[in-house]
Structures are given as C-alpha cells and as structure tokens.
Amino acid sequence: MKKNIFYMSSVIFFLIPVLLLILKSITAPWRSGNLPDWTLRGWETVFQDSRVIESMAITLGIALAVALINLIVGIPVAKALSHRSFKLKNTLEVLLLLPLFLPVIAAAMGLHITMIRLGLANTWIGVTIVHLVPTIPYTIKVLKAGYDRIPQDMLNQGRMLKAGVWHAFRTIELPLLIPSIRSAIFLAVTISAGQYVLTAIIGGGSVITMPIIYYPFLQSADDTVMSAFSVAFVLIPAAAVLIAEAAAMALAGRLFIKRRSIQ
C-alpha cells in the first residue's frame, strides 16, 4: 500500500511532467471538443532552426569543457581532502564548498569587467570559466565521497607493489572512482547546461547557448514548439554522458566495458 502510494506519486510528480511535455511537443495546440492533432511541427521548428542547432553544439561543448575541468580540479583536491591530513583541512573544505551558499550571480557580475579586460568576455572560454563557480563545489563533494570509499591501505598496497603515483592512479584509483566520476560529470553538465544568467552576463549575447535563446523563444513560439525545445534539453546530458563513456573506453580500452558490471 505504502509502496504503491510512493510509486504513484513519484510517477505523477516526476515522470508525468516529462511525458506531458513530450505529448505537448507532438500535438497541435489543444482546442475545445477535439482530440489533439498529431504534428511534428514543434520538433521540425526546433531542429530546422540553425540557431537552435548551433546553440546545442555550443551548450554541449561548454558543458563538456566544464566537466573536464571539474574532473581535473576535483580529483586531486578530493584525494587530498579524503586521504591526507594537513593543517586547516576542514577550513579548506568549507571554503571550497562556500560558493554553493553564495549568490553566483554576484560572482559573474564581479568577473564581468575583468573578463572584458582579459578579452574573455563574450567568448565561450569566459563562459566556461564562470560555469566552474557553481559546479566545482559539487564535483569536489561527489569525488571526495568516492575517495572516502577507497581504503588508504589499498593505495599503500599499490605503492608496495611498485606502482608509481600515475600508474596507481590509472590502475587502482580511477577504476574504483568510475561511479563517482560518472555522477560528477552528469552534475556538472546539467548545471552548466541550465545556466541562463551567468552565460548572459559573461557571454554578453555573443555566446548563444540553449538557455539564451529559450527566453526569446518563449515570447514568439507556441506551446508545441516550446515543449519540443524543453524536451531537447535532455539531449545535452545524454550526449555528454555518451561522449564521456566513449572517451573513457577509447582511453582505457576494453577494461571499462568489461569491468562496468562489477562496480
């Protein structure tokens, strides 16, 4: 009984909205008394608009760059926070998480002038940099939890077996961290792809990501098109995850496919 209530409300509140959006995206605006008319017009409008296609590519590119930098920054920091002890460790951890509790819009505005001076305003690089502010704290959290699950002595064991720092990282830490890395990438990508205001401030209207054209679309397009556009946002994390998995496979070869099941 309890179980059914839970499943039903989860479906109603979490799944139905998406199904409704999908349904809406393939039907013409509903009129009284009629059954909805099926149409592909919404999706055609979205995918035939070169600005939309371009914005998707830019959004995905920025999101992947953000995720990559997140991992490069997050993995060593998470390792230090989890496996090393040093002075002011707790303070450092709090400071690194602090941006989650602060208005990121202030950070973006604060960076604006500096970005202009550095020539990074209105570029995708500038936008990527400002997207790091709300994403890196989450990545550090997720990866630290991942490192916490690897016993310190497991890594010492690797050293005793003559693995160098890099070899141990590649053959022990990285495979054991895969689930956390996957979550971190996913989080970074969804957060980055959902930024309107940070992109608007630093991108200054020159870096057109999906959120940037979503707002003007809302003024002009009807619900069918808007629904299709809304659903299209899922493509970004989906594509990012696929690309990340493919990259991991290319880097590590068969290891990843074979070993995934036991993680």
Add this chain to the structure above:
Amino acid sequence: MTLPYLEVKNVSKQFDKAEIFKDLSFSLKKGEILSLAGPSGTGKSTLLRCLAGLDHFSNGEVLIEDTDLLAMQVKKRPVGMVFQQALLFPHLTLLENVAYGKKITHGKKEAYEMAHSYLKEVGLENHVKQYPHELSGGQQQRAALVRAMLLKPKLLLLDEPFSSLDPGLRKELREWVRSFLKKEEMTSIFVTHDKDEAMLLGDRTAVMAEGRLQQIGLPHELYHTPHNALVAELYSDVIVLDEARYCPAEKASWRAERKDGHEWFEAEWVNETYHFGRRLAHIRLISTGRRITIPAGESGKEASGYVTIPPEAIKYFKET
C-alpha cells in the same frame, strides 16, 4: 659467523613530539622469520610502515645486504608488505591482482606466467578468473601473500595478516604461511599480538612494549628467562613479584593458610578451568587486583586464601 642480512640500527619515530618508539636495534639472517609481539598501540605497525617506506623514521639506519634501505624510494625498495586486510583490488581478477606488481617491473607475459605457477602452488589455480569478492577470506589473504611474494622482495613485512580471519582459519593459515615463507627462504617480520602465533611463526620473537624492544630471542628464552616484568607478563606464564623477581606460575600454589618460609599473597578465588587434564585456578590478588592463573592441584575452592611461593622457585630478571 654469518653477516646479518638485515640490520636495523637505533631507529626512532616521533610524531608531533610524542615518541612512538626509540632506539630499536635488531638484525635478521637471510631466510629468518622474526615475530614482533606486543600489546596493540606500541608502534609495531608504525615500525613496519617505516621499513616499507610508507612512513619515515625520525632517526636511525637500516641496512639490507649492506646497502642503505632508507635512502631508497618506495618504488625501489626491495620490501614487500601484507596488510591486515587482504586489500585485493576489487576490479581486478585474482590473476591480475597477483600479477599486478610483477607486471610493473617485468612486463605482462612474465608476470602472468609466474602468477599462474604460484597460484597453482598455493591451490588457487581454479580461481584465477574470479574477482576478489567471490573468494573466501582465507583465499584472499593467501592471494595477498602470493601477490607480495611475486616481486621476490628481500624483506617481507606481515602486519597481523590473520587478524580479520576467524580462529579456525587462522590456525590453518599460519602453518601454511610459515612453510611457504621457509620454502621461499623469505626474510620476514611478522607482527602479531598473539603469543602462540608469535611462537609458531617466528624463528625468533621480539617483544615490543612501551616504545622499546624489551627482549629478542628464541621462544623458549623469552618464555623461561624473561628479561623484565613487561616481557614476563606479556609472553610468559609467571607471577611477577616485584621489579626484580618473578616465579613461574606452575611453582605457585593455592592454600587456605599461609605457609612458613614461603612468599605469600592474599587472594580471592575467582574460578577454575581445565587444560590438558590439569586443573587451573583463576585467582585475584587482593593487594594489586591483578588476576593470575596457577595450577590448582587438589586444593579446595575457598573464597579467599593465599597464593604461596616456595623460596627456591623465585628467579631474578636478568636486566638490571
């Protein structure tokens, strides 16, 4: 006279000004197994970690075949280590785990061949393709040992390798480990806090307590002639009378009355047990509150009485 293979000279370790151990010195011959016994928290594990290179001595020198061990990086040190847990890498098969270190130093082909032959030797050849979670605790620990041995270290360190196993398995495994180490002529240091395990596994035993090596010697030397009260209490079955004197527990007896000319302690009867057909009395000494076990003989089990010690049984610690 053979030269020592491993020589540890006056090593000390401080951590945040607290002294963990000081001026430890000992040496081992090739193929010798040293049991390092003592209560937990006396720095036995730290000593091993320093020898392994995972930690650093504050002072002292360690020579292995006359070369300075401490000057070598962990990667170059001919030292292997087996931890309390088997710590097999969960994402690698048994074979890949065992071959892990050898693969780094000698390449894949040689490592896998050698791993195969060793696993066969220790009876794990049917499990090579399995992942660690599919193996039993004993199998895992055996694999961990083989994994360390594959690199043919000059010195193998074992840090309470059986502590996570159940008692039955422990007994079986320690005999196996000793014969395996002996066959490979592996110079080893084996840490344990179990007296029996120390005797069974080591050629010699070192007792470490309060940051010092209290005594190092053959099992019977430690048992029959402990150098001081600490060793006596940790390793031997004796009654410590004071700083200088002790008496083997088997010479003491339990009486309702004192006996003329005998040393005596007022005591309380706690309980009795039987061991190899002998009745043993568990006694609590009133003055110190310490509990001791002595042969009970035919004596009764009065609630209170005396532990008496014949003067001829009293011995003196060697150390001053």
Add this chain to the structure above:
Amino acid sequence: MKWQRTNGLFLLLLPAYAFLLLAGGSFILAFIESTGNGEGFTWSYYLSLFDRRELTDGLTYSIWITVSSTVVSLITGWLIVRSFYRLIDGNAKWLVWIPMLFPHFVWGYFVLLLLGQSGLISTALVQSGLLEDRTLFPVLVQDRSGIGIFITYVWKEIPFVILMLLPVYLQLPRQFREVNTVLGGGQRHWFKTVEWPWIKPVMFETGLIITAFIFTAYEVPGLLGVSYPQMTPVIAYDWFYSASGEERSMAFALLMLAAFILGACALTGFALMNKRRMLLSKSSHRY
C-alpha cells in the same frame, strides 16, 4: 622523502587554490564594485538600497518566497526519504533524477504550461464543462503573490533534497536501532539520539543551498515573475544593466549584502557543526 611528500600535497591542492582564487576573486571584485569601485571607499550604496521602495517590497516578496519554498521542499523531501528511502534506493532513483535533468526555467515553463490560465488544467476543465471560461481559472502563474515561482521551486527542489538525504538515510547505523529497542527506547528516542544528529548537518547544508539559490537565482522569477513586485535577483539584474552607474553599484551592494548574510550563516553553521560532524564521520569510516 619528507619534502617530496609535502610537495605532493601542494601539487594536489594547487587546483583548489586556483579555484579559490577564481571564486574568491570574483566575490572580492564584486565587493569592490559595491563600495565605490576603488575610488574612495563608501558604504553609501548599501545604505541607499533601503531608500528604494521597489527594493524593500521586492525583499519582502523574495524572503517570503524563499523561506516558504525552502521550508516546504525541505520538509516534504525529508518526509519522503524518511518513509521510502529503501524504495528510492531500490528502483525509483531514476524517477527522482528526472527533474534534475531539466534546468529550472524549463520546469518553470512546465508549471506555466500546466497551471497557467490557458494551461493544460484550465483547458481540461473547460473542455469537461466544469469551468465556463478559462479566465475564471485562478491566476496561479505569473501572479503577484509568486505562487507559480513557489510551485516551481518546491517541485524542483524536492528531488534535490531527496538525493542529498538519501545517502545519509542509507548509512544510518542500523545496529543502533536494535540497541535503542533493547534499551527500551521508543521512536522518539531513536529520532532524538540517532536520526536527527545524523541528518542535521545535511539538512542544514541542503536548506542553505536551496535558500541561497532561490533568493538569488534569476532564471525562474525572470520567467514567471510579474513586473511588480520583483525578486531580488531580477532587481539586481536590471540594475546591473542600468545606464546609471549608481544603480549598477547598488546591484553589487544588494548581492553582496545577500552574500554576507548567507556566507555568515554557512560559516557559523559549519563551525558549530564541524566537531559533531567529524565524530559522526569517524564512526562511519569503515575500511
């Protein structure tokens, strides 16, 4: 050797310092712009904030929306995790993840689509004859009281709360439940001695993340808000792009004021909880 080890630590932490430089630097730059842009230090922009009627109204409105949505989503999410964490961890996790896939403004658009006057529900009601005309449907979205914003945030943050609290509930030391029962403790004891101390840090953290986000995120009120009153981030955004240099500085002052208050809350909270947190995490560290 020793030198090498500390040096290794420095290398590991190097990216952390770089990030702190970026994040810290950006807030410092924002602070500088809020205090007269380096040409003579002044708090005047902070003081003049409260002379603006639009802002004082906006603040009340923002605080009301922030507090109500935070409290409702935190409590609802918590109750859901508390009752169903096993089910969620079982095979409902992907359901909870669905709203996380979408940006906030998409969820806002969906709320508009569903509950707007020409939305799905009003259309359905009109079609079924329950409602004569869609203009009779209450204004729930793009309304003056911020109901649409509230619904969007609650709907979107509940899954976030669930996902933050889920690992805590899965790691609750179950053996203490038996100890508690054996010692004759009831539900209330269990909650007071085990459950609450364990979840408190995460509840605090989650609550503060949501508060900070709702109070300062532009996306949802930018989409579902009305022209008066406006939420703080919308006012700040408009001022930032205003032609008047003073309004631009006030935008910084407004956001920095929020940053100081939220930052102070976070720091005191962590300072108070750090010790307890460490004790808890020590006992849960099982290698």
